[in-house]
Amino acid sequence: MGMLVDGVWTDRWYDTAASGGRFVRSTSVFRRWTTRGNAVAPDGRPGVPAERGRYLLIVSHACPWAHRTLILRALKGLEDHIPLAVVHWRMLEEGWTFEPGPGVVPPPIPGVTRLHEVYTRADPTYTGRVTVPVLYDLSDGTIVNNESSEIIRMLNGAFDDLGALPGDYSPEHLRAEIDAVNARVYDSVNNGVYKAGFATTQAAYEEAVRPLFETLDWLEARLSTRRWLVGDRFTEADVRLFTTLIRFDAVYVGHFKCNLRRIADYPALSGYVREIYQHPAIRPIVHFDHIKGHYYESHRTINPTAIVPLGPVLDLDAPHGRDGLPGLRL
Numbered sequence: 568m569g570m571l572v573d574g575v576w577t578d579r580w581y582d583t584a585a586s587g588g589r590f591v592r593s594t595s596v597f598r599r600w601t602t603r604g605n606a607v608a609p610d611g612r613p614g615v616p617a618e619r620g621r622y623l624l625i626v627s628h629a630c631p632w633a634h635r636t637l638i639l640r641a642l643k644g645l646e647d648h649i650p651l652a653v654v655h656w657r658m659l660e661e662g663w664t665f666e667p668g669p670g671v672v673p674p675p676i677p678g679v680t681r682l683h684e685v686y687t688r689a690d691p692t693y694t695g696r697v698t699v700p701v702l703y704d705l706s707d708g709t710i711v712n713n714e715s716s717e718i719i720r721m722l723n724g725a726f727d728d729l730g731a732l733p734g735d736y737s738p739e740h741l742r743a744e745i746d747a748v749n750a751r752v753y754d755s756v757n758n759g760v761y762k763a764g765f766a767t768t769q770a771a772y773e774e775a776v777r778p779l780f781e782t783l784d785w786l787e788a789r790l791s792t793r794r795w796l797v798g799d800r801f802t803e804a805d806v807r808l809f810t811t812l813i814r815f816d817a818v819y820v821g822h823f824k825c826n827l828r829r830i831a832d833y834p835a836l837s838g839y840v841r842e843i844y845q846h847p848a849i850r851p852i853v854h855f856d857h858i859k860g861h862y863y864e865s866h867r868t869i870n871p872t873a874i875v876p877l878g879p880v881l882d883l884d885a886p887h888g889r890d891g892l893p894g895l896r897l
């Protein structure tokens with residue numbers, strides 16, 4: 568684990584001492600947008616045009632943030648438009664690498680064996696964390712964007728004139744509610760598990776775990792009477808919740824000590840996770856070997872032996888039982 572300082576790789580763990588034992592996530596730095604044709608980006612700046620084969624998506628199959636982008640790429644049928652590079656699940660002194668291993672796909676960028684080299688190609692004096700996902704512009708040799716919440720919105724619409732599958736996962740008329748649900752889910756669930764897991768004081772840990780389970784209880788109630796989080800259809804809000812929930816019992820309960828309850832103890836949440844998992848485009852992009860291998864083998868301050876537990880035994884193929892709830896099929 569490390570970061571770049573003025574373009575130089577430095578091996579260092581998160582500095583929680585400066586924040587009372589709390590894990591504080593840094594803000595993503597590369598924030599340009601890929602847009603349809605010459606459309607202006609949502610931030611008002613000129614976008615970089617969507618083109619088949621121009622952009623490389625660099626992911627870890629372990630990472631819930633990268634997983635969001637893989638799901639949008641699959642649902643929109645963009646596999647032939649946006650090639651993929653996949654890092655090794657183990658993230659140690661060199662950060663993410665393309666060291667050979669099952670499921671690892673190196674990027675077609677000559678001389679690059681570690682993710683931090685992609686960042687310094689884009690900005691030789693970059694200071695900051697070296698994270699996945701990354702949307703990389705192969706023709707300009709630079710990073711377009713490394714913020715998953717923005718990359719999924721690009722994949723949702725920017726390639727629609729170039730043969731993407733139909734489907735709008737962030738429809739305008741639901742946007743305000745999607746944003747509101749995302750805000751709560753991000754802070755207490757998506758990032759909440761990390762705040763609990765990386766906390767280095769009892770108080771910081773408890774400060775994260777309590778709101779995490781309050782929000783899970785709220786989500787359980789919400790998803791008991793409706794099929795999806797917002798409106799009558801599967802949206803980006805569901806994608807963003809799913810990638811945390813699918814990792815929860817396998818990793819966050821044990822490794823991150825988020826153990827007041829398991830997802831298996833919540834009937835609605837567990838049916839909801841199974842329904843999404845069972846979708847034919849999604850099941851092939853859930854890789855439990857990378858997920859479990861990454862967390863248990865990479866975070867040596869939390870799990871010094873790097874032993875990966877064999878369990879839990881999860882039956883994600885059991886019937887989801889959600890057909891009777893109001894909402895369209897995914």
Ligand SMILES: N[C@@H](CCC(=O)N[C@@H](CS)C(=O)NCC(=O)O)C(=O)O
Nearest residue numbers: 630631632696697698699713714715
């Ligand atoms: N805000 C970013 C967060 C991405 C992120 O934190 N990814 C993790 C993997 S799950 C990572 O690459 N961490 C490496 C590090 O922090 O050094 C996003 O949503 O895209």
